[in-house]
Amino acid sequence: MPAIPTPTPDTQQAIRRRNLARVLRTVAAQGPLSRAAVAGRIGLTRAGVAPLVEELLRAGLLVETGRAAPSGRGRPGSELAVSAHGPAGLGAEIGVDHLAVCAVDLRGRVRARVAADAANRQSEPGPVLRRLSALLAEVIARIGAEGLRPAGLAVAVPGLVARGSTTVVHAPNLGWRAADLAPGLVSAAAPGHILRGLPLTVENEANLGALAELRLGGDGAELPGPPPDFVHVSAEVGIGAAVVVDGRLLRGARGFAGELGHVPVYPDGHRCECGGRGCLELYAGEQAVLRAGGITPEGAAAHPGPGARAALLARRAADGDAATVRALGEAGTALGIALAGAVNLLDPQAVVLGGALAELAPWVLPSLERELALRTAVAADPSRGGGPRVAVSRLGADGPLLGAAHAALQAVLDDPLDFRAPAHSPRG
Secondary structure, rough: OOOOOOOOOOHHHHHHHHHHHHHHHHHHHHOOOHHHHHHHHHHOOOOHHHHHHHHHHHOEEEEEEEEEOOOOOOOEEEEEOOOEEEEEEEEEEOOOOEEEEEEEOOOOOEEEEEEEEEOOOOHHHHHHHHHEEEEEEEHHHHHHOOOOEEEEEEEEEEEEEEOOOOEEEEEEOEEEEEEHHHHHHHOOOOOHHHHHHHEEEEHHHHHHHHEEEEEEEEOOOOOOOOOOOEEEEEEEOEEEEEEOOOOOOOOOOOOOOOHHHHHOOOOOOEEEOOOOOOOHHHOOOOHHHHHHHHHHHHHOOOOOOOHHHHHHHHHHHHHOOHHHHHHHHHHHHHHEEEHHHHHHHHHOOOOEEEHHHHHHHHHHHHHHHHHHHHHHHOOOOHHHHOOEEEEEEOOOOHHHHHHHHHHHHHHHHHHHHHHOOOOOOOOO
């Protein structure tokens, strides 16, 4: 048996970096806060927090917003908030028929956003990345005029991404195999452009949708966010899922966890492009539902962009179109069969419907929940509280793009010393 390595002891520098991150994350999540309130939340003394706050102020990551309400003896201090200037996370999304880019600041606000229709299906990566680079340059110029500087870029793609890499192993709806996006984005940027030096993350769109749900899901008491353990299901052209356990993505050995669209629901069913039979995507994917609802390929093509075809289906269903209502009900049945296996295997607290499924939930949910109730052991066991709750994301089609932007900003929250704002960043 190999020896267990001895843990490396914390250095003063490592402890300081960790405490800086704790201060910044606390103010970002709960601010504005006084120095005393920050100290109380992270379990340090006010004297211990003071130099950390000063360093974050000098770096342009925190600002003082004014006097805090008195909370005891001594003079009231000033409240702290994350800066509206300084770092921004860039998120990009490559869809089958669209491209989108947005920038998010430390306060979680979207500061710039652009999108464009694009026929990316069966396109070579190079032309797609050049168009994406142009959108990125536009967003970078906009936020630069507001005193923001990109801290990183995350790209959401509808396919499998090798764990810890920027390589799209297979994106069937784009027609891409073994496509490394980093060289293409770098070559598309002008010499000396900021894109050439940015940290780059490439991630499956369903995973980024789940991360957005963790960060932004819910709206307080009326719609609480997801619990730490949930399965996030999203659908546009394909169907993807992300599994979150104890607040963290379950990625799998190669990073391919969550391929719900290729779980067989009817083993003797139609042949799928993946080589299998009866895959969920063939019965609940966008093309299948459009076809079953009587919408021709030409009619679908007239509604490009994220969420546009889902909105078309929702309008037809709301108007009482029988074929559309029936198609959505059948899609819910197939989803319920596939999700029953995931629920029995993982025992999540919730299933969250995102992407196009969020808009189509009124017609998909009844049959989905019926299948879950019939097919899951936990639903049949009242002593375990029944099955997981099924929730609908309020982020909808925006989830992957917002998740990408917040993921790009996470490095700053994890290690503030790695980011230095421009010297002119305001203090207040």
